[in-house]
Amino acid sequence: MGYAQVNGVRLYYEVSGSGRPLVLLHGGFGSTESFAALRPALLARRRLVAVDLPGHGRTADADRPLRYETMADDVAALVGQLDLGETDLLGYSLGGAVALRLAIQHPRLLRRLVLVSTPFRRRGWYPAVLAAMAAQDERTGERMRGTPAHETYARIAPRPQDWPRLWARSGELMRREYDWSAEVAALTVPTLLVFADADSIPVGHAAEFFGLLGGGHRDGGWDGADRPASRLAVLPGLTHYDILDAPALPAAVLPFLTHPVREPT
Structure with a gap:
């Protein structure tokens, strides 16, 4: 574990295991601890590099706006x-949004991409979820004190008093419109999309x-010859909030990472 000075940010990361590297990026208000349930299965096959994104976990807030694009550069x-080298x-x-921007902005760095509960446009979230995101501010952060996410933040953050500020900055990020459809359509990196069947994002998206x-x-063919390089998994009986802890997640992810996938032509 350690810190790397990148783009004016002291970025915290942890490395564990051996083999081809797999970089892990947590969700909002999370940290490397978010992957506790997923790590054991992945460690059997991959060297894991878990990162605390700016303002989250052990990485202090940076004196700049919170943006998917700049975090991807970090x-x-x-x-x-x-x-x-070429990594997963x-x-x-x-x-997931940061990972998607990294694939768009730095495609040569990636071998395979896994996006869990991630839309490609802001309005891919359910309207009620968007409204809740838009309302996030310092007062929301104060109300979230005492939650498991806050308790972890208070224990590991370099400036625990920044908890309300993180909510305000996250709210500002989540109010910004984006639609990356054209850039997604141009991607060539094999990608696995994973969603819960009761996610915060409709299955239609x-x-x-x-x-x-x-x-x-099109039909994949009896021998699978016409399957696309990318894959889609909708995991049953799960939500946006428990999908990271579900055994079904590594069961979907590991075959994609370890088995041959037809590369795009």
């Missing part, structure tokens, strides 16, 4: 500093996302 710089990347929710990646347009 993680890309970390991959370069650690000399990871898994991001969840907020971390998941299908549209998969379609942009070349999936869902």
